[in-house]
Amino acid sequence: MEVSQRRPTRAQDVPDGELVPDELDIELFRHACSSILDEIELNLTRTAYSPLIYDYKDYVVGLLDNSFALLSQSELSLPAFVADLGPVVADAVGVVRAENLAPGDVLVSNYAAAQGHHLNNVVMIAPIFQEDRVIAYVAIRGHWADVGGLEPGSMSWNARDIHQEGTQYRGLRIMRAGEIVHENVATCLANTRFEEYVRGDLMAQLGGCQLGLSRWQERITSRWTCEEVEAFTSAQMGQSATLARSRVAALPDGAFTATCRTDDAGVPGTDPLQFTVRVEIDGDRMIIDLTAVPDQVEAPINSNAAVGDARVAYKSVIAPDHPTDEGLFAPLEVRTRPGSILTASKGAAMGHWNSTMPTVVDLVLQAFGTCSSDLAPAGHHASIGGFIFSGRRPDGSWWQSVDTAGGGWGASSRADGFSPLRTLSHGDNRSISVEVLEGSFPLTVEHVRYRPDTGGRGRYRGGCGVERLITTNEDAYLTTSVERTLDPPWGVAGGEPGVPGGVDVCVPGADTWVAYNKASSVALPAGSRVRIRSAGGGGWGPPADRDPAAHAADLRDGFVTKL
Incomplete structure (x- = not known):
């Protein structure tokens, strides 16, 4: 035709x-x-x-x-x-x-x-x-x-x-x-x-x-x-610009801030980093101010992704379902300063550039939520939760499996938080399937299951974290990237925070689990067990206001264990 x-x-x-x-x-x-x-x-x-x-x-x-x-x-x-x-x-x-x-x-x-x-x-x-x-x-x-x-x-x-x-x-x-x-x-x-x-x-x-x-x-x-x-x-x-301006104009005018800490400066034992973001709305214009984030650091958590971080959060609120083009961001100004962790100078290490991104996106959403608790959800698990297994084959070549952890998202004024999903910067992209993992690499997945009682309590409950237990069938190495265990996913409007996660290793012959939240090439003898735990999302509203029937369903489904 x-x-x-x-x-x-x-x-x-x-x-x-x-x-x-x-x-x-x-x-x-x-x-x-x-x-x-x-x-x-x-x-x-x-x-x-x-x-x-x-x-x-x-x-x-x-x-x-x-x-x-x-x-x-x-x-x-x-x-x-x-x-x-x-x-x-x-x-x-x-x-x-x-x-x-x-x-x-x-x-x-x-x-x-x-x-x-x-x-x-x-x-x-x-x-x-x-x-x-x-x-x-x-x-x-x-x-x-x-x-x-x-x-x-x-x-x-x-x-x-x-x-x-x-x-x-x-x-x-x-x-x-x-x-x-x-x-x-x-x-x-x-x-x-x-x-x-x-x-x-x-x-x-x-x-x-x-x-x-x-x-x-x-x-x-x-x-x-x-x-x-x-x-x-x-x-x-x-x-697209006209649509975006109309959506921004519908929001309350004002300036709104949000703050939280990371666990450290990318090296275990260093001081936490304080992130503060500010959102200003004036008619059909919006400013996302990222000038109060930390200076760049020596560890590889730097980036030049400030504009991208802001755009992810902005689009999530303004036009989540609208096709993406440059016009959609016409009302948005992103303020930065040279030499920050999000606008690092040339030559800065960036291997784990995305480790701060979920926190920045979450903070921008929290700032939106301060102008209206109905506008944004509670905090989500906000950690890449990366785990990389690698090793040598008999012929000397390398094998490698890379994945990240899905966890709980925050509850909103209308519904419980969903789980498991990746971070806000990942969206709903898939985990590497168990079949691909076990068929391609010398690894065995013992279980993948919810972590009960990790979603923050509230009128609406935060999504639960997930636990994944993997055993190495050959000698291997492990690299991890876990964040936000000190300042866990926050609740909103009286909701409680979620429970943080982590990565633990138990080698053959040992009875104890050792934490490796940020680690490079940890040697794992064959038979080592690696436990990846993701955080739950924050709750929304007072826990006492939760529908008893919803709580009974949570008990039945194993999301909670407490009456």
Whole structure:
């Protein structure tokens, strides 16, 4: 069936024949772009080699316009990556220079100073040419299993400098004019311990870029001119901005703050860090002020993700279901200061960059909640809860399993907190399945179960934490990342806090469990048991107000054990 070639309406009274697209054309364009990303997502998870991408969903796919503003973003990827592809794409193109790009070029970049993440987050970038000029970019970020550095996985707590964490690629051409640059692929593979994973994921990202270019030609170029595409892009951004401003204007005006502590400065035994955020609402404008967060530290918990952190929280409140584009953030100003832990200077270690992000997002939501307890939920488990097992195979090659812990989310004024879910910066991405874990690695999952009585009590109960017990079948190493055990998930409106979590190890022949909340490459003899415990979410409202029938159901389902 032939699709009719619709064209936007031209307003005769507009000077210079400026295009004024109608509403239907804008929606057709928006959905054509999102359909391209949907197909890339499906293809990426089907072809990637690492469970981090095909199972865990540690990736993002985006379309950016030629000024590096986000046009559309994949729906199933990590919320932590909301509208943050622009700086790294702009930097990579700036290195190569836009005038030197040609159809069929593909660049690779993980440059920390531009991206602000750990070096594992590698972005592949393909310019989209239309009418002999760059009209847009397709960008795919995937978490590579290893890019070198001090230890397998490239996320060592012992790193004190970004150069100790692995290799940086900055606008490296991986494809030139449609031909793979084999020496550059070989360079990427020479800088990883997990060559099979990285080769497979690199090719999956490259295939996704090629698919995006092809689908753009089929669904965009064949239908609309560059002038029309630019008109649609501007109109789409304007619609999103209008929606966002109306949502912000509906909130109470004022300034609202929230504060909490982390466990330490990234090194066990150091003092906790105090995080304070401030949200200011004035009509249809919002400021999220992150200038009162701590200075950058030596440990690898720094980032340049302040804007991304704020955008995750902002979108969660303002427009959680609206498609993501740059226009959605038009009412938002993010205030930062150079040299903070969220705006670290060049060279700062960032291996565990995401360890503070759930806390920052949670604090922004808490600040929203101070202006109206109905507006935001109680605190969630707010810890990445990362656990990385690795080891050597008989042939000397490395194996590695990376996962994070799902825990309890905070209750709201309408419902109990859900569990188990990852952090607010993860969304609802999946755990590595038990079948994949046991089938791929010398590990046995003894149990995965709720931790009763860990959700904060209230009129509405916080979600329960989860306990996972894993036994090593061979000698292995363990790296962990657990946060927020000193300042647990808070309750709201009289609700009680949740119970924090942790990681404990019991080696063969021992009777005691030893805590390893932040640890790198802990040696585990075969038969070691590792217990990963996630926190429960905070409760909402006075516990005495809880419906007795709901409490009876909690007892029946094992969420609580106390009358």
